[in-house]
Amino acid sequence: MNEHALPLLSEPVTLSGRPLSFLDIARIGARRVRLVADAAAMDRVGKARDVIEEAMANHQPVYGSTTGVGAMKDVEWTPDQLDEFNLGLVRAHHFGTGEAFSSPIVRTAMAIRVNMALTGRVGCTTDLVDAYLALLSADVVPVVRRTGSIGCADIGLMGQIGAVLTGAGEAMFDGRRQPAADALASAGLRPFRLAPRDSLASVSTNAVGYAAAATAIRGAAGAVRVMLATGLTTAGALGASRDPWKAVAHVGTEREAGVGAWLYFNAKGWEWPSATHIQDPLSLRMMSQVFATAFETLVVSGRILLAATGRTDDNPVVAGGQVLTSGGSLPLDVTVFLQTVQLGLAHVARNSFNRCVLLGNGGRRGLPVNLVAPGAIATGFGPITKLAGELFARVLSLTSPVSANSMVVAGGMEDEAAFLPLVVERLERQVLALQRLAALEALMAAQALDITQDRPGNVPGMIHDLVRQHAAYYFADRPLSAEVEAVESALQSDGFMGELISHSTIMELDEFFALGPIG
Numbered sequence: 367m368n369e370h371a372l373p374l375l376s377e378p379v380t381l382s383g384r385p386l387s388f389l390d391i392a393r394i395g396a397r398r399v400r401l402v403a404d405a406a407a408m409d410r411v412g413k414a415r416d417v418i419e420e421a422m423a424n425h426q427p428v429y430g431s432t433t434g435v436g437a438m439k440d441v442e443w444t445p446d447q448l449d450e451f452n453l454g455l456v457r458a459h460h461f462g463t464g465e466a467f468s469s470p471i472v473r474t475a476m477a478i479r480v481n482m483a484l485t486g487r488v489g490c491t492t493d494l495v496d497a498y499l500a501l502l503s504a505d506v507v508p509v510v511r512r513t514g515s516i517g518c519a520d521i522g523l524m525g526q527i528g529a530v531l532t533g534a535g536e537a538m539f540d541g542r543r544q545p546a547a548d549a550l551a552s553a554g555l556r557p558f559r560l561a562p563r564d565s566l567a568s569v570s571t572n573a574v575g576y577a578a579a580a581t582a583i584r585g586a587a588g589a590v591r592v593m594l595a596t597g598l599t600t601a602g603a604l605g606a607s608r609d610p611w612k613a614v615a616h617v618g619t620e621r622e623a624g625v626g627a628w629l630y631f632n633a634k635g636w637e638w639p640s641a642t643h644i645q646d647p648l649s650l651r652m653m654s655q656v657f658a659t660a661f662e663t664l665v666v667s668g669r670i671l672l673a674a675t676g677r678t679d680d681n682p683v684v685a686g687g688q689v690l691t692s693g694g695s696l697p698l699d700v701t702v703f704l705q706t707v708q709l710g711l712a713h714v715a716r717n718s719f720n721r722c723v724l725l726g727n728g729g730r731r732g733l734p735v736n737l738v739a740p741g742a743i744a745t746g747f748g749p750i751t752k753l754a755g756e757l758f759a760r761v762l763s764l765t766s767p768v769s770a771n772s773m774v775v776a777g778g779m780e781d782e783a784a785f786l787p788l789v790v791e792r793l794e795r796q797v798l799a800l801q802r803l804a805a806l807e808a809l810m811a812a813q814a815l816d817i818t819q820d821r822p823g824n825v826p827g828m829i830h831d832l833v834r835q836h837a838a839y840y841f842a843d844r845p846l847s848a849e850v851e852a853v854e855s856a857l858q859s860d861g862f863m864g865e866l867i868s869h870s871t872i873m874e875l876d877e878f879f880a881l882g883p884i885g
């Protein structure tokens with residue numbers, strides 16, 4: 367369905383400077399809501415602007431408004447130079463390159479920029495807030511190329527949005543990528559004149575990084591949610607003991623106990639096979655611990671990210687009736703905890719790969735090596751297990767932290783960076799690998815269940831039935847690439863996630879991350 371044909375909800379989302387939720391972000395990105403600014407918050411914007419105006423009237427240097435930026439901070443502009451400087455500043459920061467962010471991420475970034483301004487700490491004009499909201503209302507979406515930020519204000523990313531306000535750059539409108547001036551004209555909008563402070567406010571914020579991070583975190587939560595289901599299906603196929611899921615309720619953390627309860631509940635409703643002698647391999651026995659830890663890193667990172675959407679990361683800021691230099695443009699808390707998520711995802715990937723090995727090594731329940739069907743002359747799932755190993759290695763290779771790398775630019779004035787957009791990009795790549803790994807495990811688990819003639823119920827039954835809708839029982843060797851991709855797509859669909867959630871939720875996770883259809 368064309369996104370422009372999606373109906374806007376009759377009830378608006380009011381931006382007020384308070385932190386957004388993952389549901390807000392998902393709906394804003396998908397253009398399911400219209401956005402309005404809270405009147406009291408707009409009043410705060412106006413009062414902060416008065417402080418900026420007074421400082422300039424008193425000939426107080428205001429960074430990025432009456433002075434240059436970065437290494438040019440000591441260059442002061444005369445009043446008759448300010449228009450040219452402000453127009454040039456935002457256009458000079460249109461230097462991003464490469465693949466463009468999706469339209470949902472850019473919409474979200476613009477909304478976050480507005481929301482941060484509504485804290486009343488930025489000093490921009492109310493007209494700038496209105497200009498951003500006008501773009502969102504008309505769905506003129508700036509084309510923002512991904513490479514252009516060291517994660518200490520997304521200047522090369524936000525600059526591409528700010529340039530569109532002035533009629534420069536490119537934008538998506540009515541389903542077409544076109545020059546910004548044409549998109550504005552077609553939408554009935556005019557290029558915006560940037561007042562002093564508006565230009566820097568359009569550039570010097572991490573809104574794009576935060577928007578992309580929110581989308582990646584939500585995607586990771588969905589991927590881990592699905593992998594918990596495929597992991598349970600494998601546990602059933604291998605006849606794993608359910609005792610550890612009982613034990614964790616007594617000895618585990620609250621999160622571990624919740625995951626264990628979900629596993630135990632969904633292991634019921636069918637004749638669960640038993641093949642355990644004393645105890646299982648760790649990849650089965652410790653599923654509660656592995657998944658609970660991954661979910662915990664996601665929740666903590668998500669809370670920190672959402673908090674960032676409701677605070678100002680500008681420089682300078684307006685506080686206590688003064689224009690103050692700020693160091694808030696370094697999103698280090700978001701970045702560091704996002705890297706912790708990456709480590710948690712690596713453990714989930716290893717857990718899944720190890721179970722794939724158990725499925726194919728011929729050591730459980732008399733299952734044949736490589737899950738070759740009885741009586742078949744075939745290679746079976748041996749080759750696909752190598753792909754599972756490659757995907758695990760891919761996820762693991764992206765866990766080394768990059769936020770502490772040295773970065774010195776602007777003549778040494780700027781020597782701290784968080785590399786948030788790069789961290790997000792690496793997280794996105796991990797999520798893609800996890801989604802494919804889930805498909806591989808689901809395929810192998812379904813094959814094992816059919817070989818043993820099990821009839822799974824609950825979530826394992828859902829996984830088995832989904833696989834069989836896209837991939838037949840494996841008897842003769844055949845190409846699997848298209849089937850893997852079809853199963854992957856089905857597992858990650860909103861429809862399946864909605865079915866999974868309606869069957870049995872996991873604590874507050876599903877609601878917090880707004881998983882499934884967003885309505």
